[in-house]
Amino acid sequence: MDNPSKGQELIERLLEITDKVLQLRTNTRRVIKKTQAKLKKTFKEKEVKFQKDDLILYFDKALVARHDVKFVNKWKGSYEISHVLDKSTYKFTIDGNPIKGTVNGNLLKKYYIKDT
16 A cells, blocks of 8 residues: 555654644743733723713613614713722712612723813
8 A cells, every 4th residue: 555654754744743742832831821911911901990970981782782773872871980899890870860780890981071
């Protein structure tokens, strides 16, 4: 069928590849850890802390899953933060009326009043 030299070349190539696997895994782990540290630093810097009485917009996650409202603005507001809770959680009001429940800070962004 095949001559012995081709079979020997194949075995040598497989051994060469398996010898490199350990080095590839080590390099991959190092690169992954470096990238994760970089991402962690980036997102830590971008984390926004809101204060009481800040004006914010609220991202309505329920609208994202619906396809019939594809072009509807998914940011609702403006709301005013009434309570700052732990772990980036907030309660807010609209026109002095409290909104039921709490909202995580990753669903909020600062609202800027337009000066005309």
